Amino acid sequence: MRPQPVHLHYSTADQSEYCLRFGPVDADRIILIVPPLFDEMNRTRRMMVEMMRELATRDVASLLPDLPGCNESTAALSIQSIESWRRAVSDVAAQLAATHVVAIRGGGLLDDAAALPIWRLAPVKGASLLKTLLRARIAADKEAGITTTAAQLIIAGQHDGLNLAGHAIGPEMLMDLEKAHPVASDEITEATLTDVAGTALWLRSEPGESPQMSAALAAHIDRWSAMCGR
Amino acid sequence: MSQDVETIIRALLSDVLGLSSEKVSALHNDSQLFGAIPELDSLAVGGLLTEVEDRLDITIDDDEVDGELFATFGNLVRFAETKVAE
Numbered sequence: 001m002r003p004q005p006v007h008l009h010y011s012t013a014d015q016s017e018y019c020l021r022f023g024p025v026d027a028d029r030i031i032l033i034v035p036p037l038f039d040e041m042n043r044t045r046r047m048m049v050e051m052m053r054e055l056a057t058r059d060v061a062s063l064l065p066d067l068p069g070c071n072e073s074t075a076a077l078s079i080q081s082i083e084s085w086r087r088a089v090s091d092v093a094a095q096l097a098a099t100h101v102v103a104i105r106g107g108g109l110l111d112d113a114a115a116l117p118i119w120r121l122a123p124v125k126g127a128s129l130l131k132t133l134l135r136a137r138i139a140a141d142k143e144a145g146i147t148t149t150a151a152q153l154i155i156a157g158q159h160d161g162l163n164l165a166g167h168a169i170g171p172e173m174l175m176d177l178e179k180a181h182p183v184a185s186d187e188i189t190e191a192t193l194t195d196v197a198g199t200a201l202w203l204r205s206e207p208g209e210s211p212q213m214s215a216a217l218a219a220h221i222d223r224w225s226a227m228c229g230r
Numbered sequence: 231m232s233q234d235v236e237t238i239i240r241a242l243l244s245d246v247l248g249l250s251s252e253k254v255s256a257l258h259n260d261s262q263l264f265g266a267i268p269e270l271d272s273l274a275v276g277g278l279l280t281e282v283e284d285r286l287d288i289t290i291d292d293d294e295v296d297g298e299l300f301a302t303f304g305n306l307v308r309f310a311e312t313k314v315a316e
Contacts, residue, residue: 039273128280135276138292143272150292165273200245203281205274208248 003056005049010065012091013084018072019092022052023061029225031055031062032098032114034089037106037129038167040202041070044104046209047201054218060225062102065092078161078168082126082176086113100225105202108182117228118188119221121196126180133164140165154178189224196220235311238285239303246278259304264297275300288313 008019023030033048035041052062067085069077086109093101093114101118103111108123134150141148153162154174161170169177193200198213244254247269264270270278279290290313299309 128284132276132280135279135292135295136273137276138295139272139275142297165276200281203246203277204248205246205269205271205277206248 003053010092010095012088017066019065023056027061029060031100033064034103034107034111043207050214051217058222078170081172082180086110089113109180112183120190123182126177130177136165257303261303264300
């Protein structure tokens, strides 16, 4: 049988959140996956879970947490911020005994909060994620016959928050995204899509999957995590 | 350079819209995009623009973006080539 997940919980901000776990109970290595943010998270979820299954067959355990306000979380997205998500990453890493961190795309804005060895795939600045969300809103407004600009939206959002492509972005999240960038360090291993024979699934307008990419990622992460100390 | 921009835009459409390499290589200047390719919705337009900026190292102002830009493949390539030359 293919590896099956266990549903665990962790608590952050007085709230219990789900966390998916694959791999042996007594694994030496437990990789915390910090997922991409917003739509990119949904578009890559299947690829990430297949990657976790692949890691499990290599006896490497992995964790995929729900960030507060996402997936099954009962917390409101509109009160989240990059800061509250960073606390969640630090909390889940400590409570579920993570030994390494793998961050994909926007996950790179949160990954150093856990203070563990980090491997990153295609990190992105908060400002780029925000720009994409704003553009989707501007394009949707245009189709509805309303003309808006990014500057107008940001000013309005600083008080009341914004609905961007179906995501309730609160004032704090908006401000955090404008300035958040992946922390640079020689200790962090960065990979690009060409390193993992990958395709930019996070950009797709429809969620997709890539078994080759999941397998290549798992192989890279297995090699990397075996090399770096705990 | 013009060939490069066109190649980059083809790769981008394949990544963002998940189009097969056959579909992407069949695109020509008059190929309709917005409205003709169901995968190209407003959310995809947002991702596409940000990705065009990243891959070609250009900045696109939102007031430069109109319906015409995504009307045909040729329009998109010409716009990107103009921006790269600036």
